[in-house]
Amino acid sequence: MKTYEILEHTADIGIRVKARDLSGLFKAAGLALFQLSAEKQPTKDKEKHKLVINQKANSLEELFINWLNELLSLSAVEAMVFEDLQISKIDEHNIEAVALGSDMKNYKINSEIKAATYHALKIEKNNSGWIAEVIFDV
């Protein structure tokens, strides 16, 4: 299921994600990276690889950007597309999660997201939960 909406940007791609809590927000933005760039192909390979991701930061914005960039970086290094993100602990400064990935060869990669950026970054809490906007360099 698509976890994001697209924001127009001339050269890159912006997204908006919404969730009831921080954990949902980080998960939606993280999964969006791969929904935007990769398309699953029919495969018999059902194996899921588990990777532990722990990040610390001085602020929520930093944590958000570091988390997304860590997912991109690990995905490239491990040649994996992440299909699920299980966040066990999160606050403004820490995140502990397990990423479940499938081999990249099971996917058709349509575009390459290089990084998540601070430019025009928004993370806000409102009455119904959390909302974030972020621009990816593609």
Add this chain to the structure above:
Amino acid sequence: MIENQIKLEKIDDFRWQIPRSYKPGMRVPGLIYADEKLLKDIYQDKALEQVANVAFLPGIVNYSLAMPDIHWGYGFPIGGVAATDIEDGGVVSPGGVGFDINCGVRLMRTNLEYEDVKDKIKDLVYRLFSDVPAGVGSKGDIRLSAKEEKEILIKGSQWAVAHGYGIEDDLDCTEERGAISGADPDVVSERAYERGKAQSGTLGSGNHFLEIQVIDQLYDADLCDSFGLNLGQIMVMIHSGSRGLGYQICEDYTRNMVHCLQKYNINLPDRQLACAPVNSPEGRSYLAAMKCAANYAWANRQCLMHLTRLSFEKVLGTSWEKLGMQLIYDVAHNIAKIEKYEIDGITKNLCVHRKGATRAFPPGHPALPEKYKLTGQPVIIPGDMGRNSYLLVGTEKARETFYSACHGAGRVKSRTAATKSINLNVLLKELESKGIIVKASGRGTIVEEAPQAYKDVNDVVNVVHNAGISRRVCRMRPLGVIKG
């Protein structure tokens, strides 16, 4: 469309100023190179706001500059140039270089004429597509040990030539001879090494390409003679960068420099401009790591050119030397360089950021090889896959832009808008009717990179030529396009 509040002050037909009064905190005015036609597009996004934001950088000298291909990026606009005075607390910003460090372009001439090879373009395109690894995360045949990878980061193209992927003359025709000094592999993270591993000799994806082109217009007969160029001559252009290694270095150092803002008491309107003084441990480390990625990119383009030469040999059955496949030049367009300029009568070392801009040194500049001392530095401007590309040379007038010119056509339509409005099959037919064959590893890339998504490069080049910051030599049109 984005509502734009910036009122530009006209200096002349090709230069427009954002006054310092636009935003409290701007240390210098913004200066945009454009004509009225291009300004209409420029007003559509947030690029001008980004020009104003760059003017906040500590130590910035004269202007926050924007080339006519300027468009909305992150942090710096794409097409932005900013020089900071190192002795005056001038900073270096990884966001002023970008994630694809030393993304750049090289242009190779051949002795071939269009009439000789017009029936073989398809064979050449298919051969190149099969022999040059392209696409996201593509891996090349050039496998490296950890020791060799470190060597590439120091020696750049010189490593490639020493290993048989080219000749000494290629180095003369590469900015910094393909290896900028001061690269330190010890300040590159393990993760960056891993991300760059196995990607040497690969084209990458997105707007990266390899094109077979033909010269369709000469502008300056003397300069064309100097470069050995004629109407109808076949050329090859390669556009690629530092791949995953560069992305990771930019990410590692942006992560670090976000904390420098408080440490060095720097106020910026956008954290993606995060920076540190050039003369600080963080600034020095970033530049040493950035140089590693720059050298890796030069080695990469050198290897890609080698694979191209071999592909031509296979299809045409003649050695690349006999085909006259000589490098004209290779330029970086995402880089920060320390260069000397006279400011108010005093010679200063400036850190010149070119984010989507090309260095354009004038005739006589000491950094130029003997063969280009009289002509000025070749400035290579790729366009989109359906229109033109250009060769220009640098001029003395470009001193006002810290010897910088544009780097391409510049996007005007977002990737998502392009995908929604352009039909792939119609586009391919249109290109075919113009005699252009396209092969891409991802069908989506062709649509995202369609000509309609870009400004007309002819308009962009007109501005840099008429503003005098570069001089047109000749124009090419594409015949065969290989995309990642």
